[in-house]
Amino acid sequence: MKVGFIGGGIMGEAMIKSLLAKKVAMPGDITVSDVSQSRRHALSKGYGVKATANNREAVDGAEAVVLAIKPQDLSKVLSEVKGLSLQQLVLSIVAGASLDSLCRGLDHSCLVRAMPNMPARIGEGMTVWMATADVSQHQRELARSILAALGEEIYVSSEKYIDMATALSGSGPAYIFLVIESLVDAGVHIGLPRDIAEKLVIETTLGSARAVKVMAKHPAELRNMVTSPAGTTTEGLLQLERGGLRSLLLQAVIAAYNKAKNLGAK
């Protein structure tokens, strides 16, 4: 599968790495364009892909064109790569860029909008995506194989869910990283060596998430299983409830969602 990437930054590189690791594409199938000479050098040297400064070159002959640039660079890129054929699928991961704005900017209707997240860099991402009506079944499968290389993927039937996913799974890793950082600092505060505190928190976070997934029980039920009457956990939980943890998380997600919607409205 010939894939052209426009933007070879953090996410562009993560996608190239995953496509190669999962053998969805071979190095010779991938062309990446980037304005940065050092990024082009790093990508061609690191992955054996073709790297160019010319966005048109990345697009020419590509079955799938991945837009992996920042929102502020999008309009320039769209005007440069205009004139694609319907056989060319455009897959955008640009935050806030609606299918309608991409369609107008490119004068092209064969589009997929996706919102991956940062763990895609290690093949453990969560991507939410949708396609326009002009995307053929074959192209959908193409898009799915690209996104599945990044980790889990879920197709949604309405674009509003992409803005919601931006606030939840897109921004989510940052929330979890903050929780991990805070718990490690708390462990250090009560006297644990930092390396031990880090290991305890990382394994607890991973194990707890996996327990929710594997045991398929409501999180409250799992929480009750580790909360004994008048025990230590209930003391800790009391402080989290006092501090308003639930409502804080709710407010964080609502704020991120509003921001995502505003980005799309611009």
Ligand SMILES: NC(=O)c1ccc[n+]([C@@H]2O[C@H](COP(=O)([O-])OP(=O)(O)OC[C@H]3O[C@@H](n4cnc5c(N)ncnc54)[C@H](OP(=O)(O)O)[C@@H]3O)[C@@H](O)[C@H]2O)c1
């Ligand atoms: N990072 C995430 O976790 C994440 C998650 C989901 C979605 N996204 C979305 O993915 C997109 C890319 O994010 P990122 O974190 O990978 O950004 P990034 O690291 O800044 O990568 C973008 C790359 O594109 C290059 N570029 C800028 N203008 C260009 C142009 N006109 N033509 C070709 N290349 C150009 C940039 O070069 P310079 O740096 O020299 O400008 C940079 O190397 C964003 O729209 C973001 O919303 C990111």
